[in-house]
Amino acid sequence: MAKKNKEIKETKQQVHKKVLKRRKPNRSIWGDFFVYLFLVLVALAMVFPLVFAVNSALKPLDELFMFPPKLFAQNPTLDNFSDLFVTMGKSWVTFSRYAFNTVFITVVGTAGHLIICSMGAFVLAKYDFPGGKTFFNVVVVALMFNGYVTAIPNYLIINALGWVDTYWAIIVPAFAAPIGLFLMKQFMEGLPMSLIEAAQIDGASLWKIFITIVMPNVKPAWLTLIIFSVQSLWNNRAATFIYSEEKKTLVYALQQIQSGGIARTGQAAAVTVVVMIVPIITFILSESQTLETMASSGLKE
Amino acid sequence: MTEYIRKYFELRRHNLQVALKKAKKSKMCYFFLAPYAILFFMFYILPVGTSIFFSFTYYNILEPPRFVGLQNYISLILQDDIFLTGVKNTFMIAVITGPLGYILSFLFAWLINELPRYLRAIAVVVFYAPSIAGNVFMIFSIFFRGDAYGYVNAFLMNAGIIDAPILWLVDPKYMLPICMIVILWMSLGTGFLSFVAGLQGVDSSQFEAGYMDGVKNRWQELWYITLPNMKPMLLFGAVMAITQAFGVCDVTMALCGYPSTDYAARTVVTHLFDYGYSRFEMGYASAIATLLFLVMILCKKAVQGLLRRVGT
Numbered sequence: 156m157a158k159k160n161k162e163i164k165e166t167k168q169q170v171h172k173k174v175l176k177r178r179k180p181n182r183s184i185w186g187d188f189f190v191y192l193f194l195v196l197v198a199l200a201m202v203f204p205l206v207f208a209v210n211s212a213l214k215p216l217d218e219l220f221m222f223p224p225k226l227f228a229q230n231p232t233l234d235n236f237s238d239l240f241v242t243m244g245k246s247w248v249t250f251s252r253y254a255f256n257t258v259f260i261t262v263v264g265t266a267g268h269l270i271i272c273s274m275g276a277f278v279l280a281k282y283d284f285p286g287g288k289t290f291f292n293v294v295v296v297a298l299m300f301n302g303y304v305t306a307i308p309n310y311l312i313i314n315a316l317g318w319v320d321t322y323w324a325i326i327v328p329a330f331a332a333p334i335g336l337f338l339m340k341q342f343m344e345g346l347p348m349s350l351i352e353a354a355q356i357d358g359a360s361l362w363k364i365f366i367t368i369v370m371p372n373v374k375p376a377w378l379t380l381i382i383f384s385v386q387s388l389w390n391n392r393a394a395t396f397i398y399s400e401e402k403k404t405l406v407y408a409l410q411q412i413q414s415g416g417i418a419r420t421g422q423a424a425a426v427t428v429v430v431m432i433v434p435i436i437t438f439i440l441s442e443s444q445t446l447e448t449m450a451s452s453g454l455k456e
Numbered sequence: 457m458t459e460y461i462r463k464y465f466e467l468r469r470h471n472l473q474v475a476l477k478k479a480k481k482s483k484m485c486y487f488f489l490a491p492y493a494i495l496f497f498m499f500y501i502l503p504v505g506t507s508i509f510f511s512f513t514y515y516n517i518l519e520p521p522r523f524v525g526l527q528n529y530i531s532l533i534l535q536d537d538i539f540l541t542g543v544k545n546t547f548m549i550a551v552i553t554g555p556l557g558y559i560l561s562f563l564f565a566w567l568i569n570e571l572p573r574y575l576r577a578i579a580v581v582v583f584y585a586p587s588i589a590g591n592v593f594m595i596f597s598i599f600f601r602g603d604a605y606g607y608v609n610a611f612l613m614n615a616g617i618i619d620a621p622i623l624w625l626v627d628p629k630y631m632l633p634i635c636m637i638v639i640l641w642m643s644l645g646t647g648f649l650s651f652v653a654g655l656q657g658v659d660s661s662q663f664e665a666g667y668m669d670g671v672k673n674r675w676q677e678l679w680y681i682t683l684p685n686m687k688p689m690l691l692f693g694a695v696m697a698i699t700q701a702f703g704v705c706d707v708t709m710a711l712c713g714y715p716s717t718d719y720a721a722r723t724v725v726t727h728l729f730d731y732g733y734s735r736f737e738m739g740y741a742s743a744i745a746t747l748l749f750l751v752m753i754l755c756k757k758a759v760q761g762l763l764r765r766v767g768t
Contacts, residue, residue, distance in 0.1 A: 186674065194567055198582050201641065204595045205585060211595075223610065275492030284482035285475040290493065297500045298695050299752050301703035303725050304745045307732045308503035308510070331495035334646070361484045383646075390590050395733075410591070431589035438588060439581055446580070449646075449653035453688020454695065 208431070211424035212236070219420055235425035242412055242422060248401045250408075257389065257405040260322055264329040265384040269377060271330050276339035277369050278361075281351060291340065295454065297333040306395060313396060324396035329388055335380045341451040342376040343369065375444035382441055386434045406430055504749065510742035517736050528743035539744070541719045542727040545632060546702060549723065553636050554701030557643030558693060562686075564644065565651035566678065580652055587645035593638050597711055600624035600634055628720030631712045635721060638707050643700065647693030654689035658682060687763055694759040702752050705729060724748055 206226070211219060213231040243250040279287050309328065310319075318324040346369065354364045370377075392407045409430060413423040438445070479486070511528055513521035532539050568579045586592070599607045602623035609621040624630045658681070663671075666681045683690070705725035712721035715730070724744060732741035 183673070190567055190570075194564075194571075194579070197564070198579060201586060201644075202582050204592060204599075204641070205589060208592050208595050224607065271491045271495065274488045278482075278485040278488040282482060282485050284485045285479045287485070287489075290489070293501070294496065295695070296753065296756075297496070299699045299756065300500060300504075301699060301725065301748075303703065303705060303729060304748055305500065305503040305507070307738055307741055307745070308506040309499060311506065312498060312502060327495065328499040331492060331499050333496070333500065336492060336496075361488065365488070386588055406590075427590075427592055427594070431585075431592050434588040434590065435581070435585050438584065442577055442580060445649065446653040446656070449649045450657045452650045452692050453654060453686075454691040455688050 205431070208424065208427050212421075212428040214421075214424070216421050219424070235421040236429075239412065239422045239425045239429075242419075243408070246408065248403075248408075252401055253403065253405045253408045256322070256402055260325050260391070260393070260404065261385055261388040263322075264326040264388045265381055267326065267330045268332060268335050268384045269380050272332075272335040272339050272380060273370065273373070273377075274365065276336050276343050277365055279336075280340045280343035281346070281348065281369075294333045294336055298337060300333075310395060319396055320398050320402065322397075322402065325388070325391055325393050329384065332384065332387070334383055338379055338383075338448055338452055339373070339376050341453070342373055342379075342448050345451050346372055375447040378441040378444040379448035382434075382437050382445055385437055389433050390430070507742045507745045507749075510739050511746045513739045515737075515739040515742075517738060521739065524739070528740050529747075532740070532743055532747070538719050538722060539724075539727055542722045542724045545708075545721065546704065546723040546725075548632060549636060549639065549704050550698075550701035553639045553643060553704075554697050557640055557700070558647065558697040560640070561644050561648040561693060561697070562651050562690070565648055565655055566682070568652060569655040580649075583644045584648060587642045587648075591710065593642060593707060594710060596634070596638050597625065600711075602626055625712050626717050628716075628718045631708075631716060631721040635704075635708050635711060638711065639700075639704060642707070643697075645696065645700065647696040650689045650692050650696075651686070654686050655682070658685045690763055691760060694763070695756060698752055698755050698759070702748060702755075 210226060210228050210231075212235050213228040213233070215228075215230060215232050215234060218225065218229060240250070243253075278284070279291050313319055313324045313328075318327070350368055350372075351364055354368055359367070390406060391404060392410065393402075393404045394407060397403055409426040412419060413426045415423070510521060512523060512525060514524045514527075515521035564583055568576050568583070571579060601607075601609070602621060602625065604610060604613065604621045606621065606624070608624065609618075612618045613621065622630065624634055662681050662685070663677065666677060671677050671680060703725055704723050708716070708721040708723055709726055709729075714726065716722060725748070728741050728744040728748070731737045731744065
């Protein structure tokens with residue numbers, strides 16, 4: 156089945172390519188030229204701060220304070236990074252503990268998010284039951300909720316549950332992030348119903364259908380959910396819910412170093428790079444799958 | 457009249473019975489949805505509910521909440537000048553960066569769409585990276601530093617445009633525009649990805665048909681074929697843009713300080729943050745949150761209405 160799907164996709168792509176070539180008549184050369192010029196200029200402007208950040212991290216101290224500044228490091232070194240590790244090594248709570256906290260929160264939060272969202276999305280996408288549509292509409296409205304806005308009542312609720320100062324205060328709310336359910340449901344809508352019906356006739360239970368048929372067919376969506384979840388959990392400073400130093404996340408610890416003033420300028424630059432590199436790398440690794448999922452992200456009225 | 461009412465209720469009862477029967481048949485569905493639904497209710501619906509409830513009370517966490525009616529809203533709108541500054545700033549930011557960021561997201565997605573495959577993959581990363589790069593935007597505080605060693609100042613002074621350094625992030629005149637630039641830089645986010653993906657999915661035979669029917673240039677193609685096909689993604693992107701535009705506070709707080717000079721960079725969410733986390737006036741903060749929700753939902757409705765007219 157999967158193989159057949161792939162074949163269909165490949166032929167589709169070939170046809171697409173041919174058509175693309177024939178689509179040229181509506182394009183003028185000058186139009187193309189200006190479009191590309193514009194794109195290149197904007198792309199350079201977009202990437203400039205990022206390049207600058209990376210280069211700052213590679214500059215030795217004397218170059219960091221040099222004026223006028225050079226965009227590219229003259230004598231690139233990894234000193235800032237090794238300094239950072241020395242500082243982290245001497246901190247009161249060890250580096251490995253911070254790293255463990257972040258990895259634990261990210262992995263458990265993402266796994267739970269993936270499973271719970273897929274289960275909900277599956278029945279919402281494939282079965283028509285009373286209340287399902289209404290529930291989904293509420294989730295769409297919830298896409299607009301800003302973390303700060305719900306933070307205060309969230310704190311009260313987590314306090315009532317007795318979860319303040321535990322990992323669960325970060326992990327469990329992340330399970331229910333609306334963007335995950337939304338994307339998963341939209342992607343599952345694209346699965347042919349005949350697949351599921353065939354299995355139903357064979358007497359498979361809903362569980363079995365879910366695990367053996369639906370889940371293997373929505374792998375691109377898994378990756379997308381993982382990416383979004385990792386992005387938000389990795390950048391989570393966990394400062395509102397967690398007070399014990401030994402439960403705080405890596406990003407929190409790194410930002411503490413970053414706020415250490417002039418003497419830490421080099422390390423601060425290294426921190427910026429460490430913090431930004433993880434979400435960007437995960438995105439690059441899964442770009443094509445993410446885009447495949449986002450193709451079904453549209454909101455029908 | 458009574459006949460109508462009786463019939464209406466009969467219909468409702470009948471519908472309810474049908475729904476109940478259906479619900480009984482799909483027990484497993486509810487079972488599947490339950491874990492998500494419970495958590496979603498606890499961490500997304502209940503907070504909104506409690507927010508609305510607390511907005512009618514005076515509550516400072518230590519004492520039990522005391523009912524004060526509409527007092528919070530009245531003092532918010534009539535007495536709190538700083539809140540009005542916040543509303544003005546948020547409104548400015550939302551009106552400028554919201555639509556502009558949204559349009560730019562679409563524009564770049566559309567232009568990128570015609571690039572060859574590998575180039576496109578790189579371009580997507582380049583445009584999308586700023587929005588997921590954590591706090592890299594802090595680098596702008598180096599560019600816009602207030603002394604003569606700030607890069608922008610140095611550049612402008614060398615070029616002879618200004619003769620004394622400008623306090624970019626302290627002078628109320630420049631704070632908002634700088635924040636807007638940074639927010640725009642970061643605005644190509646989830647909505648942008650959705651547009652890129654959606655554009656690749658537009659059925660190419662439609663372009664051929666359009667060509668046959670006399671579509672002459674890329675702009676006509678955009679308006680008559682691409683945009684109507686993209687409506688669902690456009691709505692999703694709009695939802696994301698609204699969230700972003702009204703939720704601004706990270707950037708302004710990090711760049712211009714908290715509190716900023718003359719509250720010139722205060723937004724509604726900063727104000728909420730101030731009352732919720734610094735002064736612990738939860739009732740008051742909840743009133744701000746409730747107003748923000750209302751505005752966001754109204755905004756989404758408005759965009760939905762606008763998008764119905766696309767391509768006609």
